[in-house]
Amino acid sequence: MDTKRIAAERAVDYIQNGMNVGLGTGSTAYWAIQKLGSKVKEGLRIKAIATSVQSEELARNLGIPLVSFSEMNEIDITIDGADEVDQELNLIKGGGGALLREKIVAAASKQLIVIVDESKLVKRLGTFPLPVEIIPFGHEATIKKLSDLGCVPRLRQVDNETYVTDNGNYIVDCHFGNIEAPQDLHNQLNLITGVVDNGLFVKMTRRVVVGYQDGEISEFEK
Numbered sequence: 410m411d412t413k414r415i416a417a418e419r420a421v422d423y424i425q426n427g428m429n430v431g432l433g434t435g436s437t438a439y440w441a442i443q444k445l446g447s448k449v450k451e452g453l454r455i456k457a458i459a460t461s462v463q464s465e466e467l468a469r470n471l472g473i474p475l476v477s478f479s480e481m482n483e484i485d486i487t488i489d490g491a492d493e494v495d496q497e498l499n500l501i502k503g504g505g506g507a508l509l510r511e512k513i514v515a516a517a518s519k520q521l522i523v524i525v526d527e528s529k530l531v532k533r534l535g536t537f538p539l540p541v542e543i544i545p546f547g548h549e550a551t552i553k554k555l556s557d558l559g560c561v562p563r564l565r566q567v568d569n570e571t572y573v574t575d576n577g578n579y580i581v582d583c584h585f586g587n588i589e590a591p592q593d594l595h596n597q598l599n600l601i602t603g604v605v606d607n608g609l610f611v612k613m614t615r616r617v618v619v620g621y622q623d624g625e626i627s628e629f630e631k
């Protein structure tokens with residue numbers, strides 16, 4: 410059963426004619442963008458803004474009309490994946506490295522619908538290493554400050570190269586193990602000079618659509 414796909418396609422049911430839609434990033438958001446592409450071909454009228462170069466290219470290839478922030482007054486709904494979702498619907502995001510644009514788009518949206526498979530549901534955030542986007546200049550000093558907050562930080566590498574985000578920054582994956590107070594940690598991280606933002610999305614979503622192995626789909630609302 411493609412658990413990511415069923416959750417993604419259910420979330421697309423919320424998209425109506427005339428809406429401005431934020432497009433998430435990752436393997437779950439991929440299915441939402443695919444479904445939106447088919448609906449656009451069938452006549453759905455939407456305008457979209459993407460959270461990564463990857464999602465923008467996918468949407469363009471599918472014929473989804475794309476606009477920039479300046480051409481869009483408000484984003485009605487953004488559909489995006491997550492790496493962990495806790496019982497308060499707080500999230501860890503950024504496994505795919507797009508957390509900054511994802512947070513900017515989510516913060517500008519009337520509604521963020523999160524789509525996950527059941528493996529992403531956790532009691533408490535922090536088993537998944539928290540991605541933190543940092544400025545390359547002086548990154549060694551910034552990483553030291555991150556470790557002072559009690560995590561094991563790892564500068565993200567892909568194919569033996571330091572990973573660079575769509576914004577030209579680095580990602581540090583911070584293993585905290587157990588995040589007791591997500592809002593406090595979020596604030597502490599973003600106070601470190603050199604940190605651009607982090608993958609904690611606290612109280613940003615009120616609806617999470619979950620796909621299960623047996624083909625069931627549930628929706629959690631706050």
Ligand SMILES: O=C(CO)[C@H](O)[C@H](O)COP(=O)(O)O
Pocket residue numbers: 433434435436437438489490491492501502503504505506507508511
């Ligand atoms: O935050 C993200 C990208 O920055 C993704 O939404 C998150 O990593 C989940 O990815 P996937 O749907 O591939 O499991």
